[in-house]
Amino acid sequence: MAPRLAVWKFASCDGCQLSLLDCESELTSLAGALEIAYFPEASSSMTEGPYDLSLVEGSVTTPRDIERIGEIRRRSRHLVTIGACATAGGIQALRNFAHLEAFVAAVYASPQYIETLATSTPISAHVPVDYELQGCPIDKVQLIEVICAFLVGRKPAIAAHSVCIECKRRGVPCVMVTRGTACLGPVTHAGCGAICPSFQRGCYGCFGPMETANTRSLARRCRDLGATSQELHRVFRTFNAAAEPFREASEEHGE
Amino acid sequence: MTPPPTRTIHVELLTRVEGEGALELRIEAGKVTAAELRIFEPPRFFEALLRGRAYTEAPDITARICGICPIAYQMGAVHAMEHALGIGVTGPLRALRRLLYCGEWIESHALHVVMLHAPDFLGYPDAIRMARDHTDLVTRGLELKRTGNEIIRVLGGREIHPINVRVGGFYRIPSPSELQPLAERLRRAREQAIGMLEWVSTLAFPQFERDYEFVALRHPDEYPMNEGRIVSSGGIDVAIAEYETQFEERQVARSTALQSVIKGRGSYLVGPLARFSLNFDRLPLDVQALARETGLGPVCRNPFKSILVRTIEIVYACGEALRLIEGYEMPERASIEAPLRAGVGQGCTEAPRGICHHRYEIDASGTILGARIVPPTSQNQLTIEEDLRDLAAQNLHLDDDALRARCEQVIRNHDPCISCSAHFLKLRVHRG
Numbered sequence: 001m002a003p004r005l006a007v008w009k010f011a012s013c014d015g016c017q018l019s020l021l022d023c024e025s026e027l028t029s030l031a032g033a034l035e036i037a038y039f040p041e042a043s044s045s046m047t048e049g050p051y052d053l054s055l056v057e058g059s060v061t062t063p064r065d066i067e068r069i070g071e072i073r074r075r076s077r078h079l080v081t082i083g084a085c086a087t088a089g090g091i092q093a094l095r096n097f098a099h100l101e102a103f104v105a106a107v108y109a110s111p112q113y114i115e116t117l118a119t120s121t122p123i124s125a126h127v128p129v130d131y132e133l134q135g136c137p138i139d140k141v142q143l144i145e146v147i148c149a150f151l152v153g154r155k156p157a158i159a160a161h162s163v164c165i166e167c168k169r170r171g172v173p174c175v176m177v178t179r180g181t182a183c184l185g186p187v188t189h190a191g192c193g194a195i196c197p198s199f200q201r202g203c204y205g206c207f208g209p210m211e212t213a214n215t216r217s218l219a220r221r222c223r224d225l226g227a228t229s230q231e232l233h234r235v236f237r238t239f240n241a242a243a244e245p246f247r248e249a250s251e252e253h254g255e
Numbered sequence: 256m257t258p259p260p261t262r263t264i265h266v267e268l269l270t271r272v273e274g275e276g277a278l279e280l281r282i283e284a285g286k287v288t289a290a291e292l293r294i295f296e297p298p299r300f301f302e303a304l305l306r307g308r309a310y311t312e313a314p315d316i317t318a319r320i321c322g323i324c325p326i327a328y329q330m331g332a333v334h335a336m337e338h339a340l341g342i343g344v345t346g347p348l349r350a351l352r353r354l355l356y357c358g359e360w361i362e363s364h365a366l367h368v369v370m371l372h373a374p375d376f377l378g379y380p381d382a383i384r385m386a387r388d389h390t391d392l393v394t395r396g397l398e399l400k401r402t403g404n405e406i407i408r409v410l411g412g413r414e415i416h417p418i419n420v421r422v423g424g425f426y427r428i429p430s431p432s433e434l435q436p437l438a439e440r441l442r443r444a445r446e447q448a449i450g451m452l453e454w455v456s457t458l459a460f461p462q463f464e465r466d467y468e469f470v471a472l473r474h475p476d477e478y479p480m481n482e483g484r485i486v487s488s489g490g491i492d493v494a495i496a497e498y499e500t501q502f503e504e505r506q507v508a509r510s511t512a513l514q515s516v517i518k519g520r521g522s523y524l525v526g527p528l529a530r531f532s533l534n535f536d537r538l539p540l541d542v543q544a545l546a547r548e549t550g551l552g553p554v555c556r557n558p559f560k561s562i563l564v565r566t567i568e569i570v571y572a573c574g575e576a577l578r579l580i581e582g583y584e585m586p587e588r589a590s591i592e593a594p595l596r597a598g599v600g601q602g603c604t605e606a607p608r609g610i611c612h613h614r615y616e617i618d619a620s621g622t623i624l625g626a627r628i629v630p631p632t633s634q635n636q637l638t639i640e641e642d643l644r645d646l647a648a649q650n651l652h653l654d655d656d657a658l659r660a661r662c663e664q665v666i667r668n669h670d671p672c673i674s675c676s677a678h679f680l681k682l683r684v685h686r687g
Binding site: 010011012013014015016017018021022024025028031036039040041042043044045046061062065090091092094095098102103104106108116120136137192195196198199200201204231234238239 | 268269270271272273274275296297298299300301302303304306308309312315316319320321322323325366370371374380381382383384386397398400401404412413414415416418419426427506513589663
């Protein structure tokens with residue numbers, strides 16, 4: 001029997017599950033190799049679990065989400081988070097640093113109707129996760145690699161180095177050295193292919209922190225290039241704001 | 256067997272739409288007494304988290320509202336900021352923005368036409384199963400989608416949450432030779448889109464028309480994307496900065512989306528039907544002729560035919576993208592200067608699903624003090640509920656499953672983008 005794939009959504013923009021539909025060329029062969037058992041954005045046919053592989057997009061932001069992710073975990077042999085929301089809480093985790101009431105009141109005239117948690121948290125804060133694929137959005141080549149790896153039962157071959165290595169590989173001149181542009185490449189997880197530097201812009205960290213990111217050294221260098229405390233605070237506090245190394249770095253530079 | 260006169264029909268999770276919504280229909284004594292589109296997509300508070308951020312961050316942050324139409328948010332944000340700063344992007348940079356938007360229209364419309372909407376007409380649960388019997392159609396649709404994505408990748412760096420859009424222009428601009436491979440592709444894509452249009456025009460469309468008040472942008476000489484006045488079939492004709500004089504948002508208990516209405520009047524419709532019906536004369540003559548060949552007049556009030564109008568817009572966007580590439584001359588600089596000043600700016604652009612309005616207030620250092628974003632789906636929410644009510648009233652003879660399927664299709668007609676609209680809706684059906 002073909003392995004059964006499920007795709008789940010929590011608080012998110014849908015971009016990471018869209019990455020699966022964006023695998024235009026590979027989609028048909030994927031559909032041949034596995035059964036798409038639950039993927040409501042793409043199909044009206046929804047079958048009960050258990051599932052061999054669950055891809056989870058989005059972060060936990062409501063009381064119901066907490067129950068739901070527990071149910072999904074019980075029905076899934078493997079559970080992989082896709083993207084910055086599911087892996088680190090996403091941009092909506094900025095609420096973790098603010099007063100929720102003020103946040104709700106800024107958007108809704110009748111805040112009493114809105115049911116939400118005070119924090120946006122990654123899936124791993126609630127259930128064990130078999131693999132976390134970083135990126136805002138994820139890279140579709142990495143997504144295919146992760147799906148294939150779980151299908152055949154091996155570890156995904158996803159490089160753990162920084163975006164800097166991707167620049168070197170592509171032959172993109174360092175924007176920090178040649179243009180004096182602040183860049184999060186040295187502390188950011190590889191995967192995008194160094195897109196921003198190849199467009200003459202500094203990396204803004206959408207793939208989240210790499211392992212053992214030396215944010216302090218990078219912040220010092222950015223200061224030498226003229227970055228203010230406020231800018232450093234903001235630059236670490238975006239799509240992966242609640243990921244530990246970036247959270248610490250943003251707090252070191254105050255509000 | 257005749258269905259009971261009193262029943263409730265629920266759809267707990269709408270499928271083949273972007274984001275999480277539900278539908279609830281209540282039928283009592285043979286009359287539809289409630290038709291609600293519920294949005295339970297959890298709110299993400301974008302307007303709140305934009306406060307205190309730099310004006311330069313708005314295009315990257317607001318892109319994350321929606322993975323399917325990030326360019327719509329980036330375009331709304333940069334135009335609003337440029338309005339606040341008193342600058343305007345013209346010439347080749349303006350043309351490149353339009354080219355990028357063509358990419359998003361092609362990608363988003365092709366996704367909806369083939370993968371989300373067409374299965375309704377042919378009775379499949381999804382495009383993957385549909386592909387087993389209609390391989391050519393699905394392959395062609397995916398190729399069109401890939402062409403749209405390719406434009407976005409070349410100009411924006413990647414398909415989802417592109418990185419190259421900034422206030423004042425771009426970070427890096429392409430040379431004409433970098434755009435040439437796209438031109439080759441677009442010539443083929445336009446032919447494929449015309450082929451798809453022929454196929455779409457053979458579908459069986461339910462007889463259903465509503466007297467919508469259409470709202471869209473209108474530009475003096477272009478089919479609208481980034482600029483124009485906000486006009487309606489009910490006589491509205493105002494500048495983008497006057498949006499709030501005509502429209503207001505209200506909150507309903509069942510939804511994390513705010514619902515927009517025309518002040519003093521009520522519901523309205525944005526999106527392909529509105530854009531087409533208010534701007535038919537702005538389409539090139541050959542595209543007008545293609546539309547007429549499929550049986551469309553200058554106005555289309557049948558929401559099931561939105562699939563036809565989307566396909567027309569794909570044909571248009573392929574041709575327009577080609578025209579922009581052929582006329583492109585690389586400017587000297589990738590962006591124009593934007594000297595800082597305090598102010599309020601508004602931007603309104605035609606997202607694939609309809610107008611999307613942004614308003615920001617910034618201080619003299621460029622820090623965002625307030626933000627308000629009105630996505631297309633929250634503007635269409637009330638209209639979708641009215642469509643549901645009217646269509647259900649005409650189809651009470653159907654059993655629950657058939658009625659439920661028809662109701663879901665009514666919602667998909669408008670390609671709702673539910674993630675966007677939270678600040679947006681959920682549908683259950685009660686028959687009691």
